[in-house]
Amino acid sequence: MTEQNFTPRVFSGIKPSGGLTMGNYLGAIKRFVDMQGGQFETIYCVVDLHAITVWQDPAELKNATREVAAGYLASGIDPEQSILFNQAQVAEHAELGWIFNCVARVGWMNRMTQFKDKAGQGKAAEKASLGLYAYPSLMAADILLYHATHVPVGEDQKQHVELTRDIAKKFNHDFKTDFFPETVPVIEGPAMRVMNLRDGSKKMSKSGESDMERINMTDDADTIAKKFKKAKSDADALPETVEGLADRPEARNLVNIYAALNDQTNEQVLAEFGGEGWGKFKPALADLAVTKLAPISTEMKRLMDDPAEIDRILSRGADRAREIAQPILKQTYDIVGLLRS
Secondary structure, three states, rough: OOOOOOOOOEEEEEEEOOOOEHHHHHHHHHHHHHHOOOOOEEEOOOEEEHHHOOOOOHHHHHHHHHHHHHHHHHOOOOOOOOOOEEEEHHHHHHHHHHHHHHHOOHHHHHHHHHHHHHOOOHHHHOOOOEEEEEEEEHHHHHHHHHOEEEEEOOOOHHHHHHHHHHHHHHHHHOOOOOOOOEEEEOOOOOOOOOOOOOOOOOOOOOOOOOHHHHOOOOOOOOHHHHHHHOOOOOOOOOOOOHHHHHOOHHHHHHHHHHHHOOOOHHHHHHHHHHOOHHHHHHHHHHHHHHHHHHHHHHHHHHHHHOOHHHHHHHHHHHHHHHHHHHHHHHHHHHHHHHOOO
């Protein structure tokens, strides 16, 4: 078989469920912005088909989809440089997802940790939707529908990219082709996993009990500053080396956040603040966060006040996405032997 030369292309997406947090921004969107306009063709998606693996209020889902799109745009995703759309407008995702359901093995799905985390065990898992169980193969279709060569992900999503690689390899092996690339996960930088501001052992979540646990991307400047100043820390001064953060989850989280917001390494942050108390560091972190995040929340509000403009951008992005997706899906059908007149 002839080896393909794949266009360097990035694909990634965010699920519209419950609102964006700073974790989405630092762990995903900021990295998406950094990758556009460089060596990669960049395709970014609001993965609304993934959201309905659990029940969603229809009106709230539409609003949440627009909010994620607003978050992308307000953070610096340029719909001219990148392709931006919502998944449901490109039916090829679901079509390739079915083919990959038939390529993936049940044993592979049984190893996916996120289903166990979300559905529970035993009787509880039996009540989960089939979509929640099978959605990793749809995620593989999201990526491979564009022959994406790279996917920026957090550490907790690496398993999904590994599954995508397994599906690509099995498809290529079964049909004696080299059609799908073995996508590379891109995991780099501080704050790839932003933790709870009240408990540094837990991931920052949209569904946490207290709003003080997280920075919402719609929070205004005063709220952002207040949350950081009240974030949980510990009794000791900041260490002078990264090793000193090892058993201090809250301190490590706040240093990670500062580093990610300021495009620094943790070593550079500690070179400036090592030996200092929280009375100096937390106000500096609050000021930095307000400088970086408040303009985004202001722009998101402006965009959300004009939903027709968001819809126009997503529709145009879907047209551009289909220009890439349709030929790849057509070739997939031909390889599999599915008759299309």
